[in-house]
Amino acid sequence: MKKLRSSIYSQEQVFLRELFIKKRKTLGLSQRVLSDRLGVIYSLIGKIETGDRCLDIVEFIQYCIALELEPTEVLAQLQQQILSAKEEKEK
Numbered sequence: 001m002k003k004l005r006s007s008i009y010s011q012e013q014v015f016l017r018e019l020f021i022k023k024r025k026t027l028g029l030s031q032r033v034l035s036d037r038l039g040v041i042y043s044l045i046g047k048i049e050t051g052d053r054c055l056d057i058v059e060f061i062q063y064c065i066a067l068e069l070e071p072t073e074v075l076a077q078l079q080q081q082i083l084s085a086k087e088e089k090e091k
Helices: 011-026 031-038 042-050 057-066 071-090
Strands: none
Touching (some): 031 042, 031 057, 057 071
């Protein structure tokens, strides 16, 4: 049976982090302001943006909402990244 690999350093996680950082900056939000929106300590935002911390599904949805992103649209983009990577691997 194949084991799931840790995704914390995967290309998909990098894509997600870059998307979140870009959106935060587009909105003109500092990490501190975003942390206030989420009700968390601001160092957590830095850990998420550097890849030291992953989001669970509930946190992912809350993070998207705080960044004015539609979670289902972000998931669709992420799914496309995963499928594209799989297709490349199978070539």
